[in-house]
Amino acid sequence: MPGCFAPCRAPSDEEVQIAQIYLHHRPITDATELRDVAAAIARMSGSDAQVRALDTLAHYRFSDRESLEELTRLFPLAKSVNVQRAIAGILIRSDYQAIARPKLVQTLREHRLKSSDGEDSIDILIRQLGRHDPPSAERKG
Helix, strand or coil: CHHHHCCCCCCCHHHHHHHHHHHHHCCCCCHHHHHHHHHHHHHCCCCHHHHHHHHHHCCCCCCCHHHHHHHHHHHHHCCCHHHHHHHHHHHHCCCHHHCCHHHHHHHHHHHCCCCCCCCCHHHHHHHHHHHCCCCCCCCCC
């Protein structure tokens, strides 16, 4: 069923809903398949279907650098704050050791789309990444 995210065409919102139900009952356990699904979703055009597909991936705790980098590359390309929030929702639950934190925080701050909704998952992610930064080298002085 994860093949519904195949790159040949953008899945409809209905197809993504079906995939959500399928993945709820049969989660992806293979890291390579999960990486392929994440890459296919990243290639989808920004839409409600892409947000829904990204939200489905938020239930997985990503730890492989390749998938996380793909999602990080998608963030500045997103044309919708909802897509950016969905990406942040995945990254919040991922393995912070696998994320290039300073670079990601800079990307989040520079390419974030403006929203009048107040604080959201992007703000939370920026704070969380700051808390998980390795201690800085001692300053000489």
